[in-house]
Amino acid sequence: MRVVFAGTPEFAVASLLAALRSAEVVAVYTQPDRPAGRGRQLAASPVKQVAMARGIPVFQPESFKSAQARAQLRAFQPDLMIVVAYGLILSQSVLDIPRYGCWNVHASLLPRWRGAAPIQRAIEAGDTQTGICLMQMDKGLDTGPVILSQAIAIESDDTGGSLHDRLAEKGAEVLEDGLRLLRAGIRPLPRAQAEQGVTYAHKLEKAEARLDWNEPSERLARKVRAFNPWPVSEAMVAGERLRIHAATSLPLTHNQPSGKVLAASKAGVDIACSEGALRLLRVQREGGRPMSSADYLNAQPALRKA
Structure with missing residues (x-):
């Protein structure tokens, strides 16, 4: 089975490795190299790094709008295209190229949390469950029918980072299950998404990370967890701007x-x-490193008397 894989960030790496175990990956598509780090040097995506290390041809078109880009994809004669956090909306003309169309590994239980940031939005909203959907892609935004799905619990101490890692591995498992069925000649019957319960996980913005003390503590604690490790919550504390890496809600009454x-x-x-x-519980001063609140107070003894 000839597979083309399209993905970009670390989340997609586990699925790429699953595809390599289950099929012949003939090409990898990923986003063009972007500036990263303090030096703003061009950096290859995590998916590109893995593909190059394994000798898989890598392609990085800005889009598939040109006939040349689509012809290049068609030349691989793919049976299937697997798309995981690729970063491009694919037109119907692209979705129709592979024999079995395009599959997408999405980190939510659709139709809840369609869109760019389903992991963080689930935590922020206080959801107790999320999961993975293997979806047959159509031209909409995460609107295609679901082939396979698997739920997992969101733990009370899950952060955006920890839930990301667990869902990445779960996504690889679900993808491998789908590929195993397809390889055996069994095409799972995609089921249409429910019309009720649709929510959108809009892209994270840095401005959202600023905590407003006029909100309930439970909501702020969820934001701190959701926005760790990026963009990391921040707030003014006793006149000083701090980044807040960990916090917990206290249901106490005060005036x-x-x-x-x-x-x-x-x-x-x-x-x-x-x-x-x-x-x-864990904070970071401007220009400093993350530290426990106890260590922070050693440098701010006046706060103990607040």
């Missing part, structure tokens, strides 16, 4: 203004919110 430091100890720094308090 203090939002944003006031209620207590500061080795256990953490408690900040008044509109409802409850947010206990900061």
Whole structure:
């Protein structure tokens, strides 16, 4: 079975490795190299790095709008195209090229959280469950029928990073199951997504990371978890801007203004919110490294007296 794989970030790597175990990957498509790091040097995507290390031809078109780009894809005579966090919307003319069309590994239980940031949005919303859908792609945004799916629980301490890693591995498992069936001559019957329950996981923006103490502490704690490791929540604490890497909600009652430091100890720094308090557990000062709140207080002894 001849497979073309299209993906870009670290999330897609586990699925690429699954495809390599289950089929002949004849080509890999990924986004063009982008500036990265402090030096803003061009860097290859994680998917490109894995493909090159295994000697798989890599292609990086800006789009498939040109007849030349589509002809190049057609020349591989793919039975299937697997798309995982590729970063391009594919037109019907592209979806029709592979014999079995295009499959997408999506990190949510569709139709909930279609779009760019389903992992973080699920945590932010307080969902207790998410999962993986293997979807037969159509020209809509994550609207295609689902071939296979598998649910997983969102743990109370899951961050965007930890849930990302678990879903990446689960996505590879579900993809491998689908490829195994296809290789055996069994085409799973795709089922249409429900018309109810559609939500969109809009792309993360850095501005969202700024915490507003006028919100309930539970909501802020979910944001801290969702936005770790990117873009990382930040807030003003006693006149200083801090990045907040870990925090927990305290369901206590107080009569203090939002944003006031209620207590500061080795256990953490408690900040008044509109409802409850947010206990900061791991913070980062401007220009510094992440540290425990206890270490932060060693440099800010006046807060203990707040």
